[in-house]
Amino acid sequence: xxxxPAVGAAIxxxxxxxxxxxxxxxxxxxxxxxxxxxxxxxxxxxxxxGGLGVAVRIVDEDPYADVESMxxxxxxxxxxxxxxxxxxxxxxxxxxxxxxxxRAIHDAFGHGASGRGFDRHGEEAAWLKHSSMxxxxxxxxxxxxxxxxxxxQVFHFGDGCFPEQKAALLPRSFSDPRxxxxxxxxxEQIVPC
Numbered sequence: 001x002x003x004x005p006a007v008g009a010a011i012x013x014x015x016x017x018x019x020x021x022x023x024x025x026x027x028x029x030x031x032x033x034x035x036x037x038x039x040x041x042x043x044x045x046x047x048x049x050g051g052l053g054v055a056v057r058i059v060d061e062d063p064y065a066d067v068e069s070m071x072x073x074x075x076x077x078x079x080x081x082x083x084x085x086x087x088x089x090x091x092x093x094x095x096x097x098x099x100x101x102x103r104a105i106h107d108a109f110g111h112g113a114s115g116r117g118f119d120r121h122g123e124e125a126a127w128l129k130h131s132s133m134x135x136x137x138x139x140x141x142x143x144x145x146x147x148x149x150x151x152x153q154v155f156h157f158g159d160g161c162f163p164e165q166k167a168a169l170l171p172r173s174f175s176d177p178r179x180x181x182x183x184x185x186x187x188e189q190i191v192p193c
Contacts, residue, residue, distance in 0.1 A: 093167035
């Protein structure tokens, strides 16, 4: 999967133009929080009760240089997550605990499940994989949290700083997995999903 830079730039523009807090987004964020907590309980829940039994540890620095290290930890039923509070960039809607839960499940069910890394192509693959676990309404908030922030970081700031976190919704088309284009390694052939 190769992420089309024109799409990335459009998403980055929408994210940067969005307000920090938009009360119209709160219903989607409430659904996103509920579904995130449910997924987190599956991730950390005891195996004998249907959970995956992953021990999540919150750490103060970026724990993984590459996705392979993270996948190795997941195979051993452990996962380290960079603490939201350590970023100095508080979320306007999510608590640090809710944000940390989301980071854990996104790493496990997005990056771990897709086996893709943390570059723009890997982030797009992780968004696509993980977005299927959310309802349409919650997926809109999840898209802001992943696709929106990642595109702003890559296409607006040039991989420099992490953008201000927002509780807003991007245009609906950006959260529709059917609109994703998947291309070959060389990026030449792009076909609809």
